[in-house]
Every structure is written in structure tokens, then in C-alpha cells.
Amino acid sequence: MPTPEHHSPADPPPPDPPADDPARTGPPDTDPPHSAAPRAIEPSVTVLPASERALARPRRRLPAALAALAALLAVGVVTGLGLGTPDPAGLDAPADEFSAERAYQHLRTIAAEPHAAGSPAAERVRSHLESTLRDLGLAPESQDTVAEEAGQLSGGAGGATLARVRNVVARIPGTDPTGRVFLVAHYDSVQTGPGGNDDGAGTSALLEVARALTEGERPRNDVVLVFTDAEEACLCGASAFAADHPLAADGGVVLNLEARGSTGPVIMFETSLRNAGLVEVFGRAAPYPVGTSFAVEVYRLLPNDTDFTAFLEHGFTGLNAAYIDGAALYHTPLDTPASVDRGSLQQHGANALGLAREFGAVDLTRLDASGDATYFPLPGGLARYPGWLTLPLALLALAGVGVLGWAVRRRGRASGPRLAAGFGLALLPIVLAPVGAQLLWVGITAIRPGYATLLDPYRPLWYRLAVLALAAAVLFGWYALTRRRTGPAALAVGGLGWLAVLGVLLAVVAPGGAYLTILPALAGVLAGLLALAVRRDGPWPVVAVTAGAAVGVLVLLPTVVLLFPALGMAMGGVGALFAVLLGLAALPVVDLLHPVAGGQRGMAALRARRRGALPALAALLGILIFSGTGLVVDRFDAAHPVPTHLMYALDADTGTARWLSEETDPQPWTAQYVDGPSRIGDTFPVFGDEELRAGPAEPAALPPPRLDPLADVTESGVRTLRVRLLPQRPVRFAALHVDPATAVVVSARVAGREIRVDGPEPFGVVFHAPPAEGIEIELRLRPTGAGPVRLRAMDASDGLAGLPGFRPRPPDVGVVGSHSSELVAVARTYPM
Secondary structure, three states, rough: OOOOOOOOOOOOOOOOOOOOOOOOOOOOOOOOOOOOOOEEEEEEEOOOOHHHOOOOOOHHHHHHHHHHHHHHHHHHHHHHHHOOOOOOOOOOOOOOOOOOHHHHHHHHHHHOOOOOOOOOHHHHHHHHHHHHHHHOOOOOOOEEEEEOOOOOOOOOOEEEEEEEEEEEEEOOOOOOOEEEEEEEEEEOOOOOOOOOOHHHHHHHHHHHHHHOOOOOOOOEEEEEEEEOOOOHHHHHHHHHHHOOOOHHHHOEEEEEEEOOOOEEEEEEEEOOOHHHHHHHHHHOOOOOEEEEEEHHHHHOOOOOHHHHHHHHHHOOEEEEEHHHHHHHHOOOOOOOHHOOHHHHHHHHHHHHHHHHHHHHHHHHHHOOOOOOOEEEEEEEEEEEEEEEHHHHHHHHHHHHHHHHHHHHHOOOOOHHHHHHHHHHEEEEEEHHHHHHHHHHHHHHHHHHHHHOOOOOOOOOOHHHHHHHHHHHHHHHHHHHHHHHHHOOOOOOOHHHHHHHHHHHHHHHHHHHHOHHHHHHHHHHHHHHHHHHHHOOOOHHHHHHHHHHHHHHHHHHHHHHHHHHHHHHHHHHHHHHHHHHHHHOOOOHHHHHOOOOOOOOOOOHHHOOOHHHHHHHHHHHHHHHHHHHHHHHHOOOOOOEEEOEEEEEEEEEOOOOEEEEOEEEEEEEEHHHHOEEEEEEEOOHHOOOOOOEEEEEEEOOOOOOEEEEEEEEEEEEOEEEEEEEEOOOOOOOOEEEEEOOOOEEEEEEOOOOOOEOOOOOOOOOOEOOOOOOEEEEEEEEEEEOOOOEEEEEEEEEOOOOOOOOOOEEEEEOEEHHHHHHHHEEEEEEEOOO
């Protein structure tokens, strides 16, 4: 009988046939323990027992596992710290630097009270902006005009949304301009809150940036400060400036400052197309750069817009930044100056100042606009590479996984069928973890229904940890159940295979996010090949797979952390998905937590299975602990009230009134006003066909808007009506709709502006911040019957206090952050 070739203990073994090769005797997965010698089948070839099929099989398994986990934990901590906010600079900070405390002095004035567009409070804010800019030696001007919103916020309008706006604009002239840099923030707030964060933080930060820019040397390029009006209503201020202001005629680079929360890192979440040059400047000039090209892809899928949208539509380039954590306060009365995180404010302003100086100094005509960059945060900076590399890297990762699979099979760590099984099985946690996270949140909201109307809980940390624990439980449980039969190496290759496949898919449909799976897949492939090339029971395989997993932590952990506040707990499954992808990238390290795979029998096998189940059981316990802690800690109280939504609508034609709510399952406080579902689009077209909860209300003595006819001419079958819509009380907006059963609108002019008409669709116009003299509207229409044309006039104010039957909310009941919260609508039909 031939004898096996002898090898020195220092040499790696020669390639072995697959574990289930036909030449191998004995059933699969019943190999002798590791202490037993491998069986010789052919000269110079040994067959690896199941206990040796992992990519890393250290002699001292527990110390190796602890060392690898400690290394990954250290990488995770450093990565997390890189997403933190800086310490706020005080009032004594150097004059040429940004100070959050100096900005905060402005913030207390700007966000002293709600200041929706057109309100007296908004005029007081505008006066403060102008006086502050004049004190800096600048010459602010007010752009007072009427503008149309680019999109359509009011689904029932059917025609257009407009506003009278009063933008505040000031220019810091450059010494040798190659273009203009526009620093933008909106100074209006929603009607329900004072806007401490949204966008008092951005507005006050720009005032402090302006002060710092006036210190020292002037910039090369013009720097234009634009404080826009009516952003909350319709983005109309930004649209007016970008379309009509002389300083905007030649375009330029826009830096927009926003907030959709009260804390957290400032994320550069949106860019214009062909952003390579912009991102390069951001990476080197922003002192605290946090941004990811994946965020751009996500934002394009969300139904959100900012002032930046209007600038993009008019051909500007630029960057959009905001902090987004703490979203429970968004658009609510709790969005006060006291709620603003000074660290977030410091990061917002310091980044804006650094970028303003850099864009103010470079030749703007030479910014690289050849394509998009892929970029993501790393501790201490921003990693970036050209976007054109995305698809080649994705294909390289896919090919690399194939090479690794071949090498694993060649080394006897897994057979072809087991590699195929590993790839198929690796899909399970990718699907199960997101589904489980969504079901978990359904269960939590069933216990705490008030969460349904919040973007995020007031204190969401414990629930985020519960989702991560659920993702870990799915991954660890799946691995414990499949590892023994499939083999650690086959599962590791299968996990990397899905990362590579997802990388190719993302490279095609969302290239800015493809790096999230491509880079961990490439790192895992290199780590696996290195682990196979060195002595498998030495330290270097562990070092290699730990380094590969560390790349996954660096790349994926920031996305997991940032996705929770970006999407809210209602979409926590997305965070769970990326947490599982991180786990798949680290499977060889996860394997170290388990006993040696296979080779045990009887009680030894039972003990091994129990040890293998411990990580999953610990994660399951974590779900219960974190979820339970969240329910105990995040209770609704006076400081964290349950959000409720309520409106009042009065039909002046019939003298009837109704309470209305957008809550699908009304809170107890709301339920005393509303009961069953109702659609009111016929009497209040501005609400469209949305189903609301409704209940009877006592009519209030509120005057409807007046509609005065100014002209009425019919020519060639087209009737031209000119009317004046005049509210009879202080209102936030007024609206006019044409009954489609009586006429079809051909064209329209509002306040002297030609507005779009969507063909035969029902026509309406919503006008925010109407002037005291009313709104002149001209309609060219074709009557559809012999009767009069019916026009439905409506206006809306804010605040339910004083209405008959209204009882003030208790301290632990709050107002949901909605543009229609506390709305008081009055409508009347005018036959013409």
C-alpha cells in the first residue's frame, strides 16, 4: 500500500480532494476528531476531515476568537467615533473661525416663535437677517415676488402651488471671480413649530459664516448669501431666486444647509450630477466630512425635496447637507432653540465655512465635471474613487469569488455541491433579517400605537439595538444550523458570493451604493486566498480573515448607523439587511465563535451544538432586553408627547363643519373628535382624494374668502374669467378650484404669472402667504354644460384654540409634524 508523502510541520499540506470525493471512504461529516490522522487515499494527497474545513483553524480557538473580535470592535469604535460631532466653539473662538455659540445667539431670535411664510413673525425674522448683514458691512436686498413651486405639494390642487416670497440676498464680492458660490438656507418655519433646527440652525449658521468670511482677505469668487422664504410651503423662495434673480443668471455652486432632526452628524446627502470635482473639494475642505454616494441614491427614492431641488432644476451644481437624527421633533412645537445640538450646529457651520472658503478660492470653471464619484466616510476623512470604476470592480469581485471557490475546492475545504449549497443558503439571512425587523416593529407599534405617526421614536437607540440583535440572531442561528452539514468554507464563499452579486446589481441600478458590497467582497476574497496560502492552523489565517472583516466594518458600519435615522424605525428592515451583509463579510470570524466543525460524536457532538447555539441565543435575549428597555424608557410624557393630528373644515354653503384627522388609527385624544373614514375632496378639493377620519363639529363664526368678479368675456367658445380671491381673515394660504363638471381650464394666470395647466385634469391653484389686497386670477376655460361655472374658494389659517367644542390637549398629547396640523379651513362655492 502506498504511503503518504511526508511533510514538515512548517509546510502547508498539499491540495486535497473534495471532502465528498468518490475516492473518499466513509460517510460525509463523520470524520475522526482533529487529533486523528488524516486518511491517505492517493500518494501525496490527504483528505481534510470536516473539522478542518474552515478558512482559519487556529490551534487555540478561544484566544483567536477573542483577539479577532477585539480587533473588529476596535475598528467599529473608531469608525463610530468618526461619525460623531465636534465640540462646539465658544463665544471667545477666534474671529475667523465658526462658533456654534455665536450662531446660537442668532438662533434664539430666529426661532423664538413659529414664523411661517407671510406671517408677522416671519417679517421679524427677515428684519433681523437684514440688520445683521448690514452690521457686517454688506448690502442685503429683499427679493419680493410671486413664484411657482417646481413640484406640487398639494395633491388636490391639480394645477399649481404659488407663494408670495421675500428672499433676503447679500453678496460678498470676489476679487477675481470665476463664478459664484451660493450659501443657502430657508428662514421660514412650519406653522406648528418655531423651527429651531429646521431651518433656524442653517440660517443662524450662515449668519455666523458670513461674519467669519468678512474677516481677513476677501474671496476670489463672489459668495452670495441667500435666505429663502416659503421653503416649507412650496420651495417657492428658492424657485424665485434660481429662476429670476440677476445674481443667479449664470448659475454657480450651491451649498444648501438643512436639518430634519435635532442631533447627529451633518451628512452631505445630495449632490448635483457629475459631482467628482465637488466631492474632491468636500473631502479636502470640510473639516468634518461625512457623506456617502449611497445617500444620494437613497434620497432619490424618497418623496422629499429641499430648496436644493429648485436650484438643480435651474442648472446649478452643488452640495446639500443636513443632520437628521432626533427626527421625533421635526416640524413640531418641540423644535425650539433649546432642542438644537450645539455639536451638530458646529459641524454644520464649520463645514459650510470651510467649503465657502475653498469654493471661493478655486477656479470654478475647472471643477472636474467628467462624472460622478463614489465616496464614503472613513475615520478622519472621506474615501473616494471615480465612479467609472464601479462596474469593473463589481465584475472583479464576482470573478474573485469564483477564484476563491475554486481554491477552496482545490484545497479540499468544500466540494462543488457544498459550495452551491453555501451560496443558496446564504440568501436566507439576507431575506429573513429584514422581514423579521419589520415584523418586530409591527409588534412594537401594536404595543405603542403612538409611534405610527412619528418619523422615529423620541429615544430610538434601544429599538435600533433590538433590530441589530435580531439581525445577529438570524445570522448566528442560520450559521449554527447550516455550518455542520455545509461546512464553514462553503458558507463563507456563499456569503461573499451574494455580496458580489449584489455589487453587480447595484452597479447597474444604483452605482453610488455599489461600493457597500463590492469592497467587502473583494476584501473577503483576498483574505480567503491568503488564508488558504499559509499554514491553516497558525495565526496568519486568523489575521487575514480578521483584516477582511475589518474592511466590511469600515465600509458597512457607517451605513448601518446612518440608515436608522435616515429611514426611521418603520423601515428598520433596511438597517437589518446591511447588518446581515456585514455579518456575511465577517463569517470566517463568526466561525471562530463555534467549536471545531464536525468530528464529534455522542455527548461531545451535543456539547458542540450547544456551544454553537450560544451566540444566537445571546442575540435572541438581546432582542427582548433592548425592545423591553425601549418600551420602558421611551414613554410618552409632557416632554415627549404622543403626536396627534386634527383639522377643522367649515363648509359655508351648508353651514356644516367637520373635524378631520390623518390618523388611520386615532389616538384616544383624537378619537373624541373623529370616528369613521371619509373623503372630502368634493367639498374641500385641496385635500384631494385622501381618506381622512371625520367627525361632526359645531360651526364657527368664520367668514369664507370672497371672490370678486373683475371681467367675463367669451370668444370662440372660450370663456375668460378674471376674479380676485380675497381672504376675510388672516390666513396661511388660499385656494381656488374649478368644478370639473362645469368647465375645463385651457390656461390660467395667477398674480400676473402664467401657470401650467395639466390638460383635462381638474384644475386648482393654492397660493401661500397671500397679500392683503388678494390674488388676481384669470382663467380661460371651456364650459362643459349650460349651467354656471362653479368656483370653489377656500382659505386656511392655523390654530384650533377658540373653536367651539375644542378642548386643549393634555400635557402628554402633542401635535404631529405635518403641514396640515391645526389647520382651520373655510370654503364657499361661487357660481359664475
